[in-house]
Amino acid sequence: RTVDVSGLVDARGGLLDRAIFTDEQLYRQELRRVFAPSWLFLAHADQFHKPGDFFTTYMGEDPVIVVMDKGRRIRAYLNSCRHRGARVLRADVGATRNFTCTYHGWAYDLDGKLVSVPNREGYPDSFDTDDWGLVEVPNVDSYRGLIFGTWNPDPVGLRESLGDMAWYMDAMFDHDDEGTVVVGGVHKWVLDGNWKLAAEQFATDWYHVNMSHASALMVLSPTKNPKTEIVHRAGRQYVGTNGHGAGFPVHPKNRFNAKTVHEWTDYDALRERLGDARVEGPLTDGHATVFPNFSYLPVIGTIRVWHPKGPDRMEVWSWTVVDKSMPPEVREAQRLYNLRTFGPSGIFEQDDGENWSEVQAISHGFITNTVPLNYQMGLGSEREDGRHPGTTSELYSDAAGRAFYAHWRELMNTPAWHEERNQ
Numbered sequence: 524r525t526v527d528v529s530g531l532v533d534a535r536g537g538l539l540d541r542a543i544f545t546d547e548q549l550y551r552q553e554l555r556r557v558f559a560p561s562w563l564f565l566a567h568a569d570q571f572h573k574p575g576d577f578f579t580t581y582m583g584e585d586p587v588i589v590v591m592d593k594g595r596r597i598r599a600y601l602n603s604c605r606h607r608g609a610r611v612l613r614a615d616v617g618a619t620r621n622f623t624c625t626y627h628g629w630a631y632d633l634d635g636k637l638v639s640v641p642n643r644e645g646y647p648d649s650f651d652t653d654d655w656g657l658v659e660v661p662n663v664d665s666y667r668g669l670i671f672g673t674w675n676p677d678p679v680g681l682r683e684s685l686g687d688m689a690w691y692m693d694a695m696f697d698h699d700d701e702g703t704v705v706v707g708g709v710h711k712w713v714l715d716g717n718w719k720l721a722a723e724q725f726a727t728d729w730y731h732v733n734m735s736h737a738s739a740l741m742v743l744s745p746t747k748n749p750k751t752e753i754v755h756r757a758g759r760q761y762v763g764t765n766g767h768g769a770g771f772p773v774h775p776k777n778r779f780n781a782k783t784v785h786e787w788t789d790y791d792a793l794r795e796r797l798g799d800a801r802v803e804g805p806l807t808d809g810h811a812t813v814f815p816n817f818s819y820l821p822v823i824g825t826i827r828v829w830h831p832k833g834p835d836r837m838e839v840w841s842w843t844v845v846d847k848s849m850p851p852e853v854r855e856a857q858r859l860y861n862l863r864t865f866g867p868s869g870i871f872e873q874d875d876g877e878n879w880s881e882v883q884a885i886s887h888g889f890i891t892n893t894v895p896l897n898y899q900m901g902l903g904s905e906r907e908d909g910r911h912p913g914t915t916s917e918l919y920s921d922a923a924g925r926a927f928y929a930h931w932r933e934l935m936n937t938p939a940w941h942e943e944r945n946q
């Protein structure tokens with residue numbers, strides 16, 4: 524059964540029904556109508572250097588293999604054997620010549636083709652291995668080394684779906700012609716809380732910083748004086764058309780939190796390449812979400828996915844991304860800075876996880892669930908500011924959150940390609 528969610532998201536009035544975080548049926552609908560048709564982050568290009576390099580991840584709750592094929596093309600397959608449905612690849616990351624299922628031994632090559640079937644002679648003549656290859660993700664594309672895939676066979680292109688968000692993303696991923704690389708492994712941890720709580724916060728919520736992160740900000744402050752760190756800052760928030768969002772303080776002077784990275788950074792070259800507006804804004808601080816569940820923090824060097832694991836739980840997967848041109852000691856400084864702040868035990872990450880789990884924990888209460896949430900900050904403030912592309916709002920605003928949920932509502936109320944085919 525499909526639910527019309529129009530009454531649950533009042534994007535114009537800035538009100539949200541908590542059922543969207545707790546309802547099992549809405550969650551199933553999300554998997555069908557939000558995750559299945561959307562471009563979802565899969566991996567970073569630096570994770571693949573030779574044919575057979577693979578990484579296993581999820582699209583929504585669907586397990587997928589991301590792999591470089593023999594033609595060095597990145598492809599993605601549903602990680603489920605066509606025989607009885609076991610995972611054909613159970614490793615997180617590695618290199619392989621083919622995928623051999625550990626249940627009965629069916630094996631698939633890097634093109635997803637079924638190439639080996641034990642006791643093949645036991646099958647009828649009508650059994651054709653060509654019919655039983657891995658199910659392939661029909662569209663995989665990348666932007667600035669970030670690989671995305673969608674199950675939608677006829678999607679709006681990745682670049683087009685990013686729209687003006689690409690300008691903001693470039694502030695982190697396009698510092699020079701060499702691009703970015705990944706350092707260290709992928710950190711994974713589980714949080715109690717609906718995935719949207721994290722995704723919307725990274726899209727829209729600078730408001731929580733001064734309160735939730737007050738103690739962490741003081742620890743990092745050279746003066747230990749809260750007034751130097753815990754202040755309201757000038758800044759802007761990008762309000763994306765497809766649910767994307769980004770917020771950033773505007774710094775008249777260059778500001779970078781990791782000292783070693785700051786000292787290495789050639790701001791003049793960056794100003795030349797990206798312009799003053801980006802260097803003084805989204806390059807030196809801020810947060811962002813590419814709808815639905817890919818987020819990043821430019822100054823921290825983290826990119827992450829909020830994998831949905833039921834309405835009440837998410838799994839966070841986090842990478843440290845640095846400029847390829849960074850020397851080893853600068854990369855290491857960025858990696859450690861990311862770990863200390865937004866790693867699984869980072870001092871900021873703890874604050875956020877606690878908030879999301881707390882919101883989720885009480886939202887199942889019968890009365891609680893009937894009381895709407897407020898997303899009214901900056902209502903009516905959305906405009907073009909002439910310095911940053913697209914529609915923007917104040918730094919302290921819920922505008923990108925309202926846009927996030929407006930897009931979510933639109934997808935939830937629109938039959939996806941797999942439904943249209945059945946009608």
Ligand code: FES
Nearest residue numbers: 604606607624627
């Ligand atoms: Fe994979 Fe049987 S489930 S070979």
